[in-house]
Amino acid sequence: MARADSNQRAKSSPLKAWGVNHLRTLLASLGNMSRQPASSLMTIAVIAIALALPSGLLVLLNNASHLSVGWDNSAQISVFLQNDASEKQAQELLRKLRLYDDIDDAKLIHKDQALREFSEISGFGNAVEALDNNPLPHVIAVQPKIDPRRPDKIPHLLKQLNELPQVELAQLDLQWVKRLFAMLEIAQRGIWIIGSLLGIAVLLVVGNTIRLDIQNRREEIEVTKLIGGTDAFIRRPFLYTGFWYGFAGGLLAWLLTSLSIGLLDNSVTQLASLYNSGYQLSGLNFRETISLIGFSCCLGLVGSWIAVGRHLSEIEPS
Amino acid sequence: MIRFDNVSKRYPGGHEALSNVSFHLPRGEMAYLTGHSGAGKSTLLKLIALIERPSRGNLLLDGINLSSVSNSKIPYVRRNIGIIFQNHHLLYDRPVFDNVALPLVIAGYQHREIGKRVRAALDQVGLLNKEKSMPITLSGGEQQRVGIARAIVHKPGLLLADEPTGNLDPELSRDIMELFARFNQVGVSVLIASHDLDLIQQMGSPVVSLSNGRLERDDLATGRVASGTGDADGQG
Numbered sequence: 001m002a003r004a005d006s007n008q009r010a011k012s013s014p015l016k017a018w019g020v021n022h023l024r025t026l027l028a029s030l031g032n033m034s035r036q037p038a039s040s041l042m043t044i045a046v047i048a049i050a051l052a053l054p055s056g057l058l059v060l061l062n063n064a065s066h067l068s069v070g071w072d073n074s075a076q077i078s079v080f081l082q083n084d085a086s087e088k089q090a091q092e093l094l095r096k097l098r099l100y101d102d103i104d105d106a107k108l109i110h111k112d113q114a115l116r117e118f119s120e121i122s123g124f125g126n127a128v129e130a131l132d133n134n135p136l137p138h139v140i141a142v143q144p145k146i147d148p149r150r151p152d153k154i155p156h157l158l159k160q161l162n163e164l165p166q167v168e169l170a171q172l173d174l175q176w177v178k179r180l181f182a183m184l185e186i187a188q189r190g191i192w193i194i195g196s197l198l199g200i201a202v203l204l205v206v207g208n209t210i211r212l213d214i215q216n217r218r219e220e221i222e223v224t225k226l227i228g229g230t231d232a233f234i235r236r237p238f239l240y241t242g243f244w245y246g247f248a249g250g251l252l253a254w255l256l257t258s259l260s261i262g263l264l265d266n267s268v269t270q271l272a273s274l275y276n277s278g279y280q281l282s283g284l285n286f287r288e289t290i291s292l293i294g295f296s297c298c299l300g301l302v303g304s305w306i307a308v309g310r311h312l313s314e315i316e317p318s
Numbered sequence: 319m320i321r322f323d324n325v326s327k328r329y330p331g332g333h334e335a336l337s338n339v340s341f342h343l344p345r346g347e348m349a350y351l352t353g354h355s356g357a358g359k360s361t362l363l364k365l366i367a368l369i370e371r372p373s374r375g376n377l378l379l380d381g382i383n384l385s386s387v388s389n390s391k392i393p394y395v396r397r398n399i400g401i402i403f404q405n406h407h408l409l410y411d412r413p414v415f416d417n418v419a420l421p422l423v424i425a426g427y428q429h430r431e432i433g434k435r436v437r438a439a440l441d442q443v444g445l446l447n448k449e450k451s452m453p454i455t456l457s458g459g460e461q462q463r464v465g466i467a468r469a470i471v472h473k474p475g476l477l478l479a480d481e482p483t484g485n486l487d488p489e490l491s492r493d494i495m496e497l498f499a500r501f502n503q504v505g506v507s508v509l510i511a512s513h514d515l516d517l518i519q520q521m522g523s524p525v526v527s528l529s530n531g532r533l534e535r536d537d538l539a540t541g542r543v544a545s546g547t548g549d550a551d552g553q554g
Contacts (some may be wrong), residue, residue, distance in 0.1 A: 017427075020429070024423070219409065220411075223407050223420070225393070225396075227401065228394065228395075228397035228399075231393075233393075
């Protein structure tokens with residue numbers, strides 16, 4: 001009994017022992033990885049590339065949707081006049097519209113000019129010539145003033161224009177923006193699918209690495225079991241190893257993504273300047289970086305958990 | 319400390335390694351387990367260490383019926399046993415100190431306490447100056463003593479040794495056996511499986527002998543002590 005008492009005194013309180021054990025294992029597993037730098041780095045690189053690909057694509061996609069928001073701001077309203085409106089009436093309306101507070105600029109597209117353009121572009125030149133009179137109305141292209149704080153102004157203006165006497169129809173030209181958004185939506189789904197597949201690949205890579213690790217340390221596991229190590233104690237270093245793989249992989253993925261964006265940035269800025277735009281690529285922000293690394297850590301942990309669950313119970317001392 | 323009560327062990331495939339074995343090793347007692355290879359010595363030790371489970375019969379360790387111990391509780395039973403193997407089972411990727419410290423780390427001892435106890439254990443086996451050496455650089459006898467230091471560092475109530483002198487020359491073997499006798503003198507129960515009958519005769523502790531899985535001789539029950547050094551370590 002005396003022996004048991006002195007043993008009891010020398011032990012830390014259970015909670016402290018637990019904490020100390022975890023910290024010790026956390027650092028020891030890092031040390032273990034650093035003793036096999038080549039194979040550890042390869043695993044980390046595979047994880048990083050698998051994660052950098054979807055996160056890089058997501059960054060590009062985000063940039064594309066920012067860009068489209070910029071274009072959205074240059075939306076144009078086409079005001080179709082009634083067919084019987086004369087050129088004089090059209091000019092009058094144009095002058096009137098230019099005085100509107102909400103309108104930046106307005107331009108008249110004469111119906112003859114519109115017909116000419118139509119016959120040139122559409123290739124229906126002969127058919128158009130066969131027409132007795134011009135079926136097209138005059139159109140005023142209205143450039144609304146954009147106030148980012150008052151997005152409801154444009155629909156309001158649209159309603160006002162529609163109520164003008166000579167106006168047949170005022171239409172906001174957003175079809176192409178909607179199409180672009182639909183395309184971006186598809187791209188985004190595609191990236192999520194690729195990302196999920198690559199996430200599964202990361203799970204398998206970590207799981208396989210941990211499986212090999214377990215096999216290499218079979219002797220150690222047997223001995224530890226023989227001298228009273230619990231399953232949790234034996235499991236812990238492998239889980240932490242998985243965590244470190246995920247953490248390091250996530251960090252490297254962030255680095256790869258940032259580097260790639262950096263490499264593209266110059267060319268994009270050059271291209272943007274040709275369009276008289278100061279547009280710049282934006283990389284991963286703080287929140288996205290934390291999510292990327294956190295997600296990677298989770299994948300590492302889950303991957304090692306699966307491997308440990310499958311392979312650790314197979315090893316029993318004999 | 320150890321009580322076998324009509325214990326049998328049949329392995330899958332029908333081989334019966336132990337048949338109706340009953341014996342009792344009292345607390346603080348030391349005994350040798352002998353028999354030819356295949357007689358069931360290792361199986362008997364494995365049953366005590368819960369590496370195997372008996373097919374029939376009851377096995378009590380320190381008053382606990384081992385058949386009532388669930389798999390998740392096995393580690394806690396093993397922490398009260400120090401096990402020594404013929405092939406040492408040391409971990410060759412870390413120095414002697416870390417090998418010996420392992421049971422204490424598992425049990426959650428404080429850092430300072432670990433250093434103290436590991437050095438005390440190494441001192442007892444005469445390897446205090448080797449704590450930083452890697453096991454592979456040590457001789458066979460030294461490696462076995464590291465294994466013993468690891469088995470006693472957490473002061474278990476029972477020491478089990480499976481052919482601890484199997485690969486050592488006679489003089490080293492005798493040193494190791496005397497080391498076990500010293501631990502026994504401070505109150506540790508000791509059970510040593512060995513086929514080195516000459517050495518056992520010289521040591522003079524009770525002998526439990528197996529033959530084809532059956533108990534052939536039980537000095538613990540008969541009060542007989544191996545001839546040689548008299549009754550110094552006889553029944554208490």
